[in-house]
Amino acid sequence: MFTRRYVKTDRKSKGAIYEKNCKLVACTLFACAMLGSSVFAEEGFKLSGYIQAGLSTDVTGDDKTATTSTWFDGDYFGGSSRIRINMDWTSADGTSGASFRLQTSGPIETWSVDSIAYAFGYTSLFNNMVTIAAGKLHDNWAGYSYGWNGWSAIDGKSGAAVILSPVEGLNLVAAGVIDYETSLTETVDGKTTDTYTYDTKKDLAVFEAQYSYGPLVINGGYALSETGYATVQYSTDTLTASADYYYDWAKDGMDNTISEWVEYTGVDKMTLGAVVYEYMDDDAAKMQLDITPAVKYQVTDLAAASLEGTYHLDLDESDNNTISVTPAVVLTANDTTEAEIWGTYGYDNGSDDSTFKVGAGVKKSF
DSSP, rough: OOOSOOOOOOOOOTTHHHHHHHHHHHHHHHHHHHHHHHHOOOOTTTEEEEEEEEEEETSSSSSSOOOOOOOEEESSSSSSSOOOOEEEEEEESSEEEEEEEEEEEESSGEEEGGGGGEEEEEEETTTTTEEEEEEEOOOOOSSSTTTOOOOOOSTTOOEEEEEESSSSSSSEEEEEEEEEEEEEEETTTTTEEEEEEEEETTTTTTEEEEEEEEEEEEEEEEETTTTEEEEEEOOOEEEEEEEEEEEEETTSOOEEEEEEEEEEOOOOEEEEEEEEEEEOOOSSGEEEEEEEEEEEEEEESSSSEEEEEEEEEESOOOOSSEEEEEOOOEEEEEEEEEEEEEEEEEEEETTTEEEEEEEEEEEEOO
16 A cells, blocks of 8 residues: 555554663664764764654543643644654765654554664666665655655655656656565464465556656656555645545555645735545445645744644435534744644534543654
8 A cells, every 4th residue: 555644553562562662762862862963963964853742631531541642633733743853864976875764653652663764775877867776765756745645655665766867857766665465364273364475476566757847746656556646736935736646446445535735825924724535435425525624823923823623524324424623822932842732622423422632732843
């Protein structure tokens, strides 16, 4: 399946795994700090990233347990608690380099070596007309950075890619990756278990293309695991508008995803945005729809107010729908530090239940 830009993680067991993963992340952060003060001071190296974390609770539920999994609620401005550390090196002539990202979302007990989002090296030949990359790849060539989802066939996958750039603005990508799993169901003595394998005859091959001309970017990809995507985006200094489409031929259920995104900053001190999702399978009557409008206003240099909401509709016989609304206050200490105080009201017409969550979060960039 293709990579989507924002991925939520589930909780895992604690105990020994918790201790092991905490030690792993602590050692990684310590190493990054040492590198940032020594090696990364050298020309060609760059250290960047951010830490965002929050604390929230559902004040209407019977269980008032707090959670640290959400930094800032909402489907537009919000996101999960996350740590991201980027390390990049580029040669003096710009023809080769290496990139590494440590990223983890959600509670600390989920942190592990899987938190390495990418770690790869690359080199360019023939006046940058041919680029060869290998490792756990980050898709800088034909995806990820465009559209609301940032679909990509190779981002976060382990393998190698060859990128051809025959003319300015055009990238053609052919890659072989090993992270496309084929699930096999096995029954032994009446007990059914799921096993996984790699189909090297089919799932390895991935093809992508991207063309940019001024403010317009068009990209798309296809993997022989029977998944594909396409994105078109138009961007100026004040306006971004995009539409993207993702299809999974091999998946049962909701295998079509269409989304449209628009954001406008041409009004002084204000950001206006909206995202619309359509999820469909082969039966259009089972379509699901998400609509998320959002607005943010910079009241002063230190404080902003935001408001967003998501309306979800199941277009089937049940006709169930939910709605959530998240107002927030954003306090900005400087260019790299901000804090959020928010509340979310939610209503589900299927169960006729209302919920109200409150929380606070902090984000530090570097």
